[in-house]
Amino acid sequence: MKRPILAVVILLLVALAASVYWLSENLERMVARTIEDVGSELTGTRVSVSSVSLDLSEGRGSVSGLRVGNPRGFSSDDAFRLGNISVEIDPASVTGSPISIREVRIAAPEVLFEVNEIGKANVNELRRALAEPGGSGEGEGGAPDEAGPRIAIGRLVFEAGRIRSDTTVLGGERREVALPSLTMRRLGGSRGATPDELGRKIAAAFATRVVETVARNRLLEEIEETVDEALGEAADAAKSVLRDIFGDAEE
Numbered sequence: 001m002k003r004p005i006l007a008v009v010i011l012l013l014v015a016l017a018a019s020v021y022w023l024s025e026n027l028e029r030m031v032a033r034t035i036e037d038v039g040s041e042l043t044g045t046r047v048s049v050s051s052v053s054l055d056l057s058e059g060r061g062s063v064s065g066l067r068v069g070n071p072r073g074f075s076s077d078d079a080f081r082l083g084n085i086s087v088e089i090d091p092a093s094v095t096g097s098p099i100s101i102r103e104v105r106i107a108a109p110e111v112l113f114e115v116n117e118i119g120k121a122n123v124n125e126l127r128r129a130l131a132e133p134g135g136s137g138e139g140e141g142g143a144p145d146e147a148g149p150r151i152a153i154g155r156l157v158f159e160a161g162r163i164r165s166d167t168t169v170l171g172g173e174r175r176e177v178a179l180p181s182l183t184m185r186r187l188g189g190s191r192g193a194t195p196d197e198l199g200r201k202i203a204a205a206f207a208t209r210v211v212e213t214v215a216r217n218r219l220l221e222e223i224e225e226t227v228d229e230a231l232g233e234a235a236d237a238a239k240s241v242l243r244d245i246f247g248d249a250e251e
Helices: 002-021 027-043 122-134 140-147 195-216 219-246
Strands: 051-055 060-069 078-089 099-114 151-158 161-166 174-179 182-187
Touching: 027 051, 027 060, 027 122, 078 122, 099 122, 151 195, 161 195, 161 219, 174 195, 174 219, 182 195, 195 219
Parallel strands: 099 151, 099 161
Antiparallel strands: 051 060, 060 078, 078 099, 151 182, 161 174
């Protein structure tokens, strides 16, 4: 779960921070294309953006309709949908360090947890694809982190969203549970942090919220029961993967 959300957050922050140097009539289109191209390369799936709106003089920006598609072997539905992402930047900080982002607000995030006919989960396949290019993102001596821009975020809010599970290909059901809001403050501290550092921290907190929600709604247990009934002897390996994704949700 961590890696897909990590990629979305990193791409958004880097694209908006870098955009102040792209003084062009096509600025918004260029930012949208950057998010789509780099996101698609990282995830190995389709990443799309409906629209980008920027007001550099006011230090405001928004990205609407950000979607991360499912990997091969799954439905044509999206694995993640982030309806609207609004960013408020301190304009005076864009040429210094750290770049100060006053607020990032992610409206109504949607997570699809889908299991295919052989018991694989879409979230785990995305996580595996994202691990290939650079692993944890830390090179020798931490050079990539040191080279990146430093960003401080005053407040980041994931507004109330939802988790949808789909095991219908195995004879199960579609279920939907509410995903409670999550607020994080003073990310990066006074010195700021690199997009990779921020992304990992944000992703970990978001993943924890998802795990808590799954455990509270007994969603993981229902998915495991469906896998067990459909796959018989092959179910143990599939259920092991599910536990690896969510951890022990009952604890």
